Structure formats: structure tokens, C-alpha cells
Amino acid sequence: MAHGARQVGLPTWVFVPAAVGALFVVLPLAAMLTRVEWTDFFGLISSDSSVDALLLSLRTSSASTFLCVIFGVPMAMVLARTSFRGQQLVRSLVLLPLVLPPVVGGIALLYTFGRRGLLGHSLDVLGIQVAFSTTAVVMAQTFVALPFLVVSLEGALRTAGGRYEAVASTLGARPTTVFRRVTLPLVLPGLLSGAVLSFARSLGEFGATITFAGSLQGVTRTLPLEIYLQRETDADAAVALSLVLVVVAVVVIGLARGRGTI
Amino acid sequence: MTFDLSATVKERGFDLSMHVETGEVLAVLGPNGSGKSTALALIAGLLRPDTGHATLDGRVLFDVGGPGRSPTWVPPHARGVALLAQEPLLFPHLSALENVAFGPRSLGQSRTEARKVAKGWLEEVDASQYADRKPAQLSGGQGQRIAVARALAADPRLLLLDEPMAALDVAVAPAVRQMLRRVLHDRSAVIVTHDVLDALLLADRVVVVDEGHVVENGPTEQVLARPRSAFAARIAGLNMVRGTLDGHGVRGPDGVLVEGLTDQPMAQGDHAVAVFRPSAVGIFRQPPGGSPRNVMDVTITELEPLGEQIRVRTPHLSADVTATAVAELDLAPGTPVVFAVKASEVAIYRS
Numbered sequence: 306m307a308h309g310a311r312q313v314g315l316p317t318w319v320f321v322p323a324a325v326g327a328l329f330v331v332l333p334l335a336a337m338l339t340r341v342e343w344t345d346f347f348g349l350i351s352s353d354s355s356v357d358a359l360l361l362s363l364r365t366s367s368a369s370t371f372l373c374v375i376f377g378v379p380m381a382m383v384l385a386r387t388s389f390r391g392q393q394l395v396r397s398l399v400l401l402p403l404v405l406p407p408v409v410g411g412i413a414l415l416y417t418f419g420r421r422g423l424l425g426h427s428l429d430v431l432g433i434q435v436a437f438s439t440t441a442v443v444m445a446q447t448f449v450a451l452p453f454l455v456v457s458l459e460g461a462l463r464t465a466g467g468r469y470e471a472v473a474s475t476l477g478a479r480p481t482t483v484f485r486r487v488t489l490p491l492v493l494p495g496l497l498s499g500a501v502l503s504f505a506r507s508l509g510e511f512g513a514t515i516t517f518a519g520s521l522q523g524v525t526r527t528l529p530l531e532i533y534l535q536r537e538t539d540a541d542a543a544v545a546l547s548l549v550l551v552v553v554a555v556v557v558i559g560l561a562r563g564r565g566t567i
Numbered sequence: 568m569t570f571d572l573s574a575t576v577k578e579r580g581f582d583l584s585m586h587v588e589t590g591e592v593l594a595v596l597g598p599n600g601s602g603k604s605t606a607l608a609l610i611a612g613l614l615r616p617d618t619g620h621a622t623l624d625g626r627v628l629f630d631v632g633g634p635g636r637s638p639t640w641v642p643p644h645a646r647g648v649a650l651l652a653q654e655p656l657l658f659p660h661l662s663a664l665e666n667v668a669f670g671p672r673s674l675g676q677s678r679t680e681a682r683k684v685a686k687g688w689l690e691e692v693d694a695s696q697y698a699d700r701k702p703a704q705l706s707g708g709q710g711q712r713i714a715v716a717r718a719l720a721a722d723p724r725l726l727l728l729d730e731p732m733a734a735l736d737v738a739v740a741p742a743v744r745q746m747l748r749r750v751l752h753d754r755s756a757v758i759v760t761h762d763v764l765d766a767l768l769l770a771d772r773v774v775v776v777d778e779g780h781v782v783e784n785g786p787t788e789q790v791l792a793r794p795r796s797a798f799a800a801r802i803a804g805l806n807m808v809r810g811t812l813d814g815h816g817v818r819g820p821d822g823v824l825v826e827g828l829t830d831q832p833m834a835q836g837d838h839a840v841a842v843f844r845p846s847a848v849g850i851f852r853q854p855p856g857g858s859p860r861n862v863m864d865v866t867i868t869e870l871e872p873l874g875e876q877i878r879v880r881t882p883h884l885s886a887d888v889t890a891t892a893v894a895e896l897d898l899a900p901g902t903p904v905v906f907a908v909k910a911s912e913v914a915i916y917r918s
Contacts, residue, residue: 476644480642
């Protein structure tokens with residue numbers, strides 16, 4: 306497939322905007338690379354606050370990816386395999402965070418789970434305070450990343466179709482067995498690529514996090530927040546940390562690519 | 568212990584009933600879009616009818632309800648009905664053996680037991696050598712054999728076959744058909760097909776369906792020999808040579824020998840019938856030399872247009888050829904010609 310012959314020649318002119326677009330993506334990264342202080346690179350990224358931020362980011366992104374899988378897989382199954390009145394509306398609402406400014410998401414979360422929020426007040430009575438905690442970071446990341454998993458998995462489920470599942474059920478497999486032994490293995494590549502996208506989106510989350518979780522070192526200050534703050538005081542550290550984030554993102558995508566999932 | 572279905576699906580204009588005796592194979596014949604596959608989907612539980620009910624071995628599979636009857640719906644996995652589709656639809660991530668073991672595993676057998684059962688069924692369909700292959704490494708014919716084994720391993724009380732030979736190469740279809748004939752023996756099954764040969768070789772009884780309704784119903788040979796519906800008339804008209812087994816062929820009453828393929832152990836002198844389609848017959852003015860084909864000297868009695876082809880009739884046999892061939896060979900009633908048919912196109916079975 307990778308070496309499939311081109312069937313129809315492309316119009317020559319498309320190469321020009323294609324090249325400009327590619328440059329537009331690559332050039333800023335290259336520009337950033339030229340500004341990296343290589344001599345003191347490890348010093349810059351190994352300060353306490355930087356290490357805290359990196360570890361927090363990895364921890365919270367892993368947790369939110371886990372939550373995305375736990376909730377996103379059932380959501381995608383319901384959207385792909387059932388039909389009910391208002392399904393289109395439900396799908397649009399679920400995918401809303403994709404197009405919503407993250408800051409708005411953060412505000413929405415705050416008015417839900419914040420101390421004076423819709424549920425926050427009841428939680429407060431129970432002695433649970435969500436806002437401005439690491440839990441809030443994970444929730445903010447899950448909020449923005451969930452649609453990525455749902456969209457890619459729903460697509461995979463629709464592509465796989467229901468025929469194998471129908472055969473499995475006539476062979477005597479209960480719905481849970483069908484899901485475990487047929488559906489899941491069939492859409493595993495789609496699930497992995499959805500999880501990778503969710504992880505990447507969580508890793509880069511900024512707006513909803515700073516609104517809903519604040520910026521407390523070691524508790525809610527993830528790497529993107531750390532970079533933003535460092536930029537004010539120590540531009541070299543910000544650039545070095547940015548490079549770390551780029552490397553992490555490239556590694557994640559590379560791993561997924563190696564498994565042939567995206 | 569029987570199967571009964573009576574159902575309507577308004578959206579598809581479907582309204583039919585059918586009945587299968589224990590150990591009986593029922594063929595559902597009909598043109599595309601006639602509702603054949605709808606019937607199977609209803610029986611398997613993949614489609615909900617608007618009205619009607621079905622029972623298998625005295626157990627209600629579904630009942631939409633009505634006066635004095637409460638609605639019932641048994642999900643597909645609890646029906647004891649296995650479905651074999653046109654394509655094998657083997658689970659791509661499992662080996663052939665694991666595919667066949669899927670049914671027994673789902674019914675609660677241990678891994679070891681299920682594998683044992685699966686091995687037995689692979690042997691039954693002559694596919695033991697493919698046990699460790701993944702579906703992607705199998706040809707269409709091999710895949711369909713394994714799909715048959717998988718359906719049977721689930722131990723269904725009723726087996727549903729949805730045009731199981733339609734997606735196969737013409738070269739491998741006869742062998743798969745013979746295998747099916749063997750495994751369907753004494754089994755309750757419904758086979759949907761548009762191929763009259765499937766009906767003749769596999770089914771005890773035939774219903775012909777058109778536009779969602781049963782238009783004909785009866786023992787296979789009777790329906791095919793004296794078709795009353797337009798569809799049955801169009802597809803029937805198979806050539807049958809009855810006689811006794813002689814070598815690898817059937818010796819007819821006029822002494823002509825028709826060789827073909829069979830899967831049954833038969834003794835010389837057994838009563839047998841050789842069956843082949845008119846479209847498999849070639850017409851020659853002179854016997855074709857050096858060919859391994861069956862040749863029969865016949866005299867044309869009638870030429871009848873049949874769609875884009877011409878059906879050339881003789882007292883007992885017929886052949887379908889193009890109008891061009893009729894013109895080139897200058898065929899007319901009374902012309903003596905030679906019918907030739909390859910042994911691989913002839914199915915022989917005990918009569």
C-alpha cells in the first residue's frame with residue numbers, strides 16, 4: 306500500500322501550496338531549535354519546578370487517557386452501533402469540546418465542580434473539593450481529549466461494520482463475549498490511535514487546566530503551564546522545556562506509527 | 568421437533584411463512600431482492616419483524632404478540648441458530664482453529680475441549696491442514712470450508728446458509744457443494760440460493776419466494792421438474808441423466824456414459840443421476856477430438872430464446888448457447904449435433 310503507484314498525475318500547481326503549508330508547520334519548530342541553549346540544556350530542564358511539571362504532565366495525561374478509554378469506548382459503541390432519537394444531537398454535544406475554546410471548557414467545569422458549582426456544592430458538603438487539585442487537572446484534560454477518542458473509535462467501529470459481530474452472536478456468543486473477542490480486537494488499531502491522540506491532546510492542555518485547576522507547582526502546574534510561566538522570567542528555560550514537549554510528542558506518535566495505528 | 572416461521576416486515580414488503588421438519592433441508596429460491604435474506608435475518612434474530620412469530624423445537628424464538636400471546640424476543644446468541652454467509656467472515660485476528668473453536672467456547676466449553684471439537688470439524692470439512700493459518704492466508708474456498716466447520720461446531724439446531732457458494736470461484740464451488748451435501752445430511756437447515764443446483768443437491772424441499780411472498784412450495788425435484796412460477800421456470804431445466812453407476816459416470820438407458828464428480832461412496836450398478844446445467848454444455852457439429860469431455864449424440868427438437876441466450880432443446884437434454892453460436896453452427900430443429908460437457912461440471916449422486 307505504501308508504495309502504491311499513482312493512478313492519476315496530480316496537477317503541478319498543488320505542490321506549491323503543499324510545500325508552503327509544510328514549511329509553515331516545520332519552520333517554527335526549526336526556529337525554536339535555533340534558540341535552544343545547548344550548553345546549559347540539562348540544567349534548564351532539570352530544575353525542580355521543571356521536573357515537577359514534566360512528571361505531573363505525564364501522570365495526569367496517562368490518567369486522563371485511561372479515563373478517555375473507560376468512558377470513550379462505551380460512548381463510541383453506543384454512537385456507532387445503536388440508533389435512537391436525538392442521536393445526532395448527542396453526537397454533536399459530545400464532540401463540542403473539539404471546537405470549544407479550552408478556556409470556556411475550564412469555566413464550564415468550574416461552574417460544575419467548583420466550590421459554588423452545580424455539583425461542587427454537594428461535593429463540598431461531603432468534604433470533597435475538586436477545583437484547583439490534581440484531580441481537576443485530569444478532569445480538564447479528559448474533558449478536552451475525550452472527543453478525540455470517541456471520534457476515531459466510532460470511525461473504526463463503522464468501518465469494521467457489524468457483520469462479524471452478527472456472525473459471532475449466531476455462534477452463541479453473548480454481547481459481552483462478542484465485544485471482548487470480536488469487536489475489541491477488530492478495532493484495536495483505531496482504539497490505540499484514539500488513545501494516542503487523547504494522550505497528546507492531554508499533554509498539550511492549557512486553557513481549561515489553568516482556568517479550572519490553577520497553577521500550583523507540583524499539584525496543577527503541568528508542563529505547558531510551566532513553559533508559559535517560564536517564558537516571562539526565563540525564556541531559555543521555556544524554549545528548552547518546549548523542546549522536551551516536542552520530543553515527548555514525537556516519541557508518542559512514533560510509537561503509535563511503529564504499531565501501524567495512525 | 569420442527570421449525571416454524573410466520574412474519575411480516577412492512578418496510579420490505581415481506582410477508583411469508585415457512586416450515587422445516589427435523590433433519591430436513593429447505594431451499595429458499597428467488598430472484599435478488601425477493602426477501603430471501605430477510606427471512607434468514609429474521610430467523611437469526613438480526614432483524615425484528617413487525618408481526619409474526621417463530622418457534623424452533625417447541626421453543627418460541629420471537630413472538631410480536633397478539634390476542635392471548637405476550638411478546639417474546641430471544642436474542643441471537645440464545646437461539647441455537649448458526650448463520651453461514653456468502654463470504655466466510657472468519658474473524659481476521661483468530662487462526663482457523665480458533666475461529667472454529669469460537670462457538671464451543673461461547674457455549675461455555677473449556678479451551679481444550681473447544682479445540683478438540685474444532686479439530687474434529689476441521690477434519691470433517693477436509694481443512695485440517697489449515698488449522699494454524701490466519702483467514703488472510705486462506706483462499707475463498709478454504710475460508711468457506713472453515714466457516715462451515717465454525718457454524719457446525721456451534722452445534723446449531725437450525726443451520727442457516729445465505730448463498731454459501733455465491734462468492735466462490737466456479738472451480739471450487741462444486742467441491743464445497745459436495746462437502747455441504749455431506750455435512751447437511753440429516754441436519755435441519757435453511758439454504759437461501761439463486762442456484763438451482765444448490766437446491767437440487769442440498770435440499771429436500773424448496774420454497775420459491777418472489778417480492779416477499781412464497782409463490783411455490785414443494786419437494787425439490789417436483790418443483791424443479793414442473794415449475795409453476797416464472798422464476799422457477801427460468802432457473803430450472805437442469806439436465807438429468809438417470810441410470811446406473813459405471814466407473815466414474817452414469818450409464819443412461821440409451822447406453823451413453825456421463826462422467827462427473829461425486830463425494831459419495833457408491834458401488835458399480837447403483838442407481839444414480841448425473842446433473843449438469845444447460846449453460847455448461849457446448850454444442851459441436853463433429854465430436855471434439857482429444858478432449859476429456861462427455862459427448863452425447865443428440866438431435867435438436869426446438870430452439871427457444873431465453874434472455875440473451877438460446878436454449879437448444881433435444882428430447883432429453885438442453886444446452887444454452889449464444890445466438891451467434893446458433894448462427895455459426897447453423898442449428899435448427901432436426902439438426903444432428905454433439906453435446907459436450909466437462910466431467911467437472913457434472914454432479915453425480917445416488918437416486
